Amino acid sequence: MNRVLLTATWNFGRLAVERAFNMLELGASALDALETGINAVEMDESVQSVGYGGLPNRAGYVELDAAIMDARGHRSGAVAALRGFRRPISVARRVMEVLPHALLVGEGAAEFAREQGFEEEETLSPEASEQWLQWRETQAPPADVEDSHDTVGMIIWTPDTIVVGCSTSGLKWKYPGRVGDSPIVGAGLYADEEVGAAVATGNGDEISRVALCSRVVFLMERGMSAQEACDEAIRYLMRKRTDASGTPPHAAVLAVRADGNFGVSASYAKFPYALHDGQSLTMGEREALEPE
Ligand code: ASP
Numbered sequence: 001m002n003r004v005l006l007t008a009t010w011n012f013g014r015l016a017v018e019r020a021f022n023m024l025e026l027g028a029s030a031l032d033a034l035e036t037g038i039n040a041v042e043m044d045e046s047v048q049s050v051g052y053g054g055l056p057n058r059a060g061y062v063e064l065d066a067a068i069m070d071a072r073g074h075r076s077g078a079v080a081a082l083r084g085f086r087r088p089i090s091v092a093r094r095v096m097e098v099l100p101h102a103l104l105v106g107e108g109a110a111e112f113a114r115e116q117g118f119e120e121e122e123t124l125s126p127e128a129s130e131q132w133l134q135w136r137e138t139q140a141p142p143a144d145v146e147d148s149h150d151t152v153g154m155i156i157w158t159p160d161t162i163v164v165g166c167s168t169s170g171l172k173w174k175y176p177g178r179v180g181d182s183p184i185v186g187a188g189l190y191a192d193e194e195v196g197a198a199v200a201t202g203n204g205d206e207i208s209r210v211a212l213c214s215r216v217v218f219l220m221e222r223g224m225s226a227q228e229a230c231d232e233a234i235r236y237l238m239r240k241r242t243d244a245s246g247t248p249p250h251a252a253v254l255a256v257r258a259d260g261n262f263g264v265s266a267s268y269a270k271f272p273y274a275l276h277d278g279q280s281l282t283m284g285e286r287e288a289l290e291p292e
Contacts, residue, residue: 054169
């Protein structure tokens, strides 16, 4: 196959990258491959932070966020706080393809999904429901708020295409209507045909506050390598948002420059990601960036 690079967040990124790579080998477009890869994680019930099987908000409803961006033509589509549909990345893609809008939320997003023929389904899995019922007894905040979420984010690069997408159920027990970074262009993902793309995971409230992915792409535009840009953007987040106890927000970012140069950075230890260079798939583990 021609030169290609695929990368995705977390251990479940392996599934997304494997599926996407298979699609590319069959001749699919990068967008189709990206959607299929992310769908695989959305439909995996054992992943409790993405799609079906994701943990619900405090009211017991699973509200899903997703976005997709095609660097060519600078097109994007996103949905947020979507209830009742298991594959929000596919709805986000449809927003990109048929609407003039960049983001639909809540009931409007669900109405659009219905109108487009997506099947309305139960999104709360029995296991997620069980965990929510237990949580409801105490209503305790997650013991470690930083460990209560994870987004599947993926970038596919070829010499003439860059596509990026992400999908998540967000922070568990979140306030109804809470929207994280994932469906926000510039925060959870960003792509520019001439520069490259970035995708983030971690504490979405904090990632949004610093528009993390647009910063990564901007830094690459100013001449940095993907690695330098990821490190610098994560340092910026740590500088701006480390709390009084000295703990930086959890965040990790993957980036690919328009020439195929790859970078990854994280504010905390052992961030796993999948990387496929067209020959083989490897799982990497990024150590925490040292504060300045
Ligand atoms: N960024 C996502 C959110 O806050 C969750 C994650 O990536 O861990 O909604």
